Amino acid sequence: MKKLSILGSTGSIGTQALEIVKQYPDEFKIIGLTTNKNIELLKNQINQFKPQAVAVMDNEKADLLKRDIDVNVYSGMEGIIKIATLDGADTVVNSLVGSVGVKPTIEAIKNKKNIALANKETLVTAGSIVMEEVKKNNVNMMPIDSEHSAIFQCLNGENVYDVSRIIITCSGGAFKNLTKQQLEKVTAEDALKHPTWNMGSKITIDSAALMNKGFEVIEAHYLYDMPYEKIEVVIHPQSIIHSLVEFKDNSVIAQFGNPDMKIPIQYALSYPKRFDSNLKKLDLPEVKNLSFSKPDFELFPCLKYAYDAGIAGGTLPAVLNAANEIAVYAFLGNKIKFLDIPKLVNKMMAEHKIIKNPTLNQILDVDEKVKKETKRIIENNIGI
Ligand code: MN
Numbered sequence: 001m002k003k004l005s006i007l008g009s010t011g012s013i014g015t016q017a018l019e020i021v022k023q024y025p026d027e028f029k030i031i032g033l034t035t036n037k038n039i040e041l042l043k044n045q046i047n048q049f050k051p052q053a054v055a056v057m058d059n060e061k062a063d064l065l066k067r068d069i070d071v072n073v074y075s076g077m078e079g080i081i082k083i084a085t086l087d088g089a090d091t092v093v094n095s096l097v098g099s100v101g102v103k104p105t106i107e108a109i110k111n112k113k114n115i116a117l118a119n120k121e122t123l124v125t126a127g128s129i130v131m132e133e134v135k136k137n138n139v140n141m142m143p144i145d146s147e148h149s150a151i152f153q154c155l156n157g158e159n160v161y162d163v164s165r166i167i168i169t170c171s172g173g174a175f176k177n178l179t180k181q182q183l184e185k186v187t188a189e190d191a192l193k194h195p196t197w198n199m200g201s202k203i204t205i206d207s208a209a210l211m212n213k214g215f216e217v218i219e220a221h222y223l224y225d226m227p228y229e230k231i232e233v234v235i236h237p238q239s240i241i242h243s244l245v246e247f248k249d250n251s252v253i254a255q256f257g258n259p260d261m262k263i264p265i266q267y268a269l270s271y272p273k274r275f276d277s278n279l280k281k282l283d284l285p286e287v288k289n290l291s292f293s294k295p296d297f298e299l300f301p302c303l304k305y306a307y308d309a310g311i312a313g314g315t316l317p318a319v320l321n322a323a324n325e326i327a328v329y330a331f332l333g334n335k336i337k338f339l340d341i342p343k344l345v346n347k348m349m350a351e352h353k354i355i356k357n358p359t360l361n362q363i364l365d366v367d368e369k370v371k372k373e374t375k376r377i378i379e380n381n382i383g384i
Contacts (some may be wrong), residue, residue: 002269005032005051005089005113007080007104010041012200013095013118013144013265018045020266024275032083034096039065046071052088055079057100077103084108093269094119095144097202098325099318099367102126106360109133116268118144120212120219121325124306125318126363127222141223142268146197147216148223149264150242150255155224158247165246166226168216169236170295171197171259173208175338176237180299184339188332197239197259205328209341210295214306218317221310228311233303235293240282258282301342305349314354315366322370323348330378343384344374 004021008014014033021028030049035042037058046054046069053072056062062075074082077100084092084104092108093116094101101119106126108115110133117123123130134141143149147168155163174191175183191208192201199207206212217231239259246252257263260279267274297304302324309320327344330336336344348370355362377384 001027001029002091003029003031003089004091004093004269005034005083005086005108006030006093006095007034007084007101008036008095008097008119009033009045010035010038011095011097013261014093015041016262017093017095017116017144017265017269018049020262020269021049023278027275028269031089032086034080034083037061043069053083053086055083080104081107084113085111089113091116091269093144094122097121097200099125099321102130102360102364102367105130106133109137109139112137112139114140114142116142116144116265118265120145120215121321123219123222124215124321125367126360127218127317128313129360129363131222131225140271142271143219143223144261144265144268145216145219146239146257146259146261146264147243148219149267151220151224151245153255153267154243154245154253158245158253160224160226162247162249163224163226163245164230164248164250166220166224166231167244167246167252168213168220168231168233169239169241169243169292170210170213170233171207171239172235172237172295173210173212173300174204175208176235183299184337186338188334191338197261199261201332202325202328205331205341206324209302209328209338210300211302211306211324211328211341211345213295214303214310215321217303217306218310228307233295235295236290238287238290240287240290256282302345305342305345309349312354314356315358315363316349316352316354318358318363318366319349319352319370320345322367323374326371326374326378336378336384340384344377347377347384348374 034055055074059075066073091114095118101122244254309316323345327341
């Protein structure tokens with residue numbers, strides 16, 4: 001039986017992970033849960049899954065929860081780390097959103113927890129340090145990202161030195177067929193309306209800007225120790241092939257499946273086993289056609305910035321992420337336009353003096369400063 005703590009249990013990935021846990025009560029036990037501030041849903045989860053302890057990021061909400069629940073309630077970043085390192089758990093599911101996930105992930109690894117990682121911003125911000133700790137502490141790092149789950153499965157039993165290329169597929173996001181003129185006018189509401197994948201709001205905007213795909217390129221670089229020149233992105237609007245691996249003999253292995261996050265979530269939790277699924281089976285004749293095209297780096301420059309940041313390395317990916325995080329929430333709050341997101345990211349990257357081989361504290365310091373500066377630029381309406 002696996003003993004799980006879920007960071008971000010009230011979000012999109014967290015709630016789906018709990019549905020799988022509920023489906024397999026003999027395979028999983030919940031040890032800890034955390035939320036940002038959704039204490040109503042957390043209360044239901046506590047009653048249903050009986051964790052040892054929970055944490056609420058928001059201090060006031062944590063106090064409110066303490067009043068009417070008979071379980072240990074921790075608060076703030078310290079509280080999240082407490083849940084990430086609870087003795088009783090062997091696996092930590094990190095479904096936090098943003099670079100707030102960096103510290104809990106590293107602390108969990110240092111405490112020998114296996115990680116099921118949905119929080120890709122953690123690898124973008126501090127990938128080299130996180131993967132170093134994974135090796136040092138000999139823990140498993142399983143991706144909860146459909147593309148990286150696909151790559152992991154394509155690499156099963158293969159020698160990574162035989163790989164000539166990793167091809168990450170991309171739905172194209174909510175704005176895939178729009179012109180530059182149309183992109184100037186899109187709103188957050190437009191992006192959130194009809195996603196191919198059912199996801200949280202931040203990642204839906206990241207997907208629309210292709211920043212999510214850029215993050216996934218960096219994520220693949222760290223997870224599979226793959227140089228950037230061997231990682232490619234291809235637009236595949238049907239989202240049936242989740243990624244491909246090409247080997248030096250030109251054989252290509254791909255992983256197929258319906259676009260449902262529950263498949264990669266369940267695999268990350270069940271690994272190395274596979275469990276049954278009650279989801280709809282893939283019906284290829286119903287899919288009819290699968291199409292592929294090259295991404296447009298000019299219309300969606302965030303993808304290019306992510307490659308630039310990844311290749312430059314050091315603290316630059318942390319800058320990419322921090323500026324983007326602030327810009328995306330500003331766009332969600334209707335404070336900036338969609339095309340301001342890449343502009344802000346580009347501006348912050350251009351102004352940054354890269355620190356090579358940064359320590360964790362240097363990375364977290366850059367993260368904080370870039371977020372503050374990006375916020376200042378938005379709030380004071382300084383020419384972006
Ligand atoms: Mn993905």
